[in-house]
Amino acid sequence: MNQNFDTISQKERILMAAYDYISCEGYANASLREIASNAGVVLSQLNYYFKNKEGLLIEVIQIMIDKYLLEVEERLKQGINARERVSNFIKYFQETLNENPKLFRLLYDFSSMALWSDVFGKQLSNLFEKLSILVEEYIFIDTLENSFLKNQSSNAIARILFGTMFGTAIQVLLDSKEKRLPESLSAIETLF
């Protein structure tokens, strides 16, 4: 009835295996059988815990989103002024792209699915919204008076800044010759 340690570890093993497999092979190429096998669990357990494939993905993505937001906020907190926080924000993406590209791959894969599914779409908009609000609060509120961008909505600027990270990162993932591209992102800091 209550979730003992084995149960928790069982469900979490499935989630971790799903995360690993999907972020390595893509959701479309990930079968429940393969995920179950990697988790050391029988196929029907996936339906028992998550009802169906969509339900499993929703939980996997939610974990990614929560982790993502937490890490970003932690970085934003550091830095004593807006410019330093922008710098930290950009550094976070540079480092993640380098050390944990699986996170980005999962995000891109999920983004394309979000275009065709209401459920996934709302989940991803929610991430984008929270992310932009974070950036807005920690960086762009009342700090744009002396900037080129003073006439723009601070939330719009936050979204565009994140969009720049997002759109640049996929070019790096797709082309190994562009490994040095993330460094150039630092040039953006000087704009604020």
Added chain:
Amino acid sequence: MNQNFDTISQKERILMAAYDYISCEGYANASLREIASNAGVVLSQLNYYFKNKEGLLIEVIQIMIDKYLLEVEERLKQGINARERVSNFIKYFQETLNENPKLFRLLYDFSSMALWSDVFGKQLSNLFEKLSILVEEYIFIDTLENSFLKNQSSNAIARILFGTMFGTAIQVLLDSKEKRLPESLSAIETLF
């Protein structure tokens, strides 16, 4: 033997139907039967002309890429100086996002597939490369002396500029409340 008008129209009908269906429903949700049906063609014709589903997608994407590059270059040609060309470049994305969002959806869908497939990956890197070279040639060559970005590779800047469009656009597609976000992109013009 030779391609008469009926043949051309047959193959092109398939391509157009595939483009429409994939950009509306997504590649993963598009079955060859449905595409054939929409094209007014029998299923086996798709294998006859394109060998398999991957072959069909490759041709559809190549058409999109060629059209894309042509339109971008046409826009870049207009404008008498670098700043005007940046402005035109951004305007192109604003208009396309508004008038032809199917193009963006197809691009995002294809991007996620490119992450898991070598063939698609090379096709998309090629688009990104040509796009960045276009922007570089028309805008950033020898025009960065007076800019904040003078120490950066002009190709890197071109890629980041496009990345900004790319990453901003998906936020608009996913959230209908962000319809006014593209306007804010114009603020970027002032940075160069």
Added chain:
DNA sequence: TCCTCAATAGGACGAACGTCCGAATTAAAA
């Protein structure tokens, strides 16, 4: 007119998948 080959058509095939069900097992509650 006959021949040749590209084009069209319909259907069958097997594989892979998500889902579902009923039985067996476990462990906590009574």
Added chain:
DNA sequence: TTTTAATTCGGACGTTCGTCCTATTGAGGA
């Protein structure tokens, strides 16, 4: 110890899909 419910397990089901095969049609060249 008995009971109850949650968990684990193995397997089957039906569907959908991409692919392939063969026959038929139609038009241009010899």
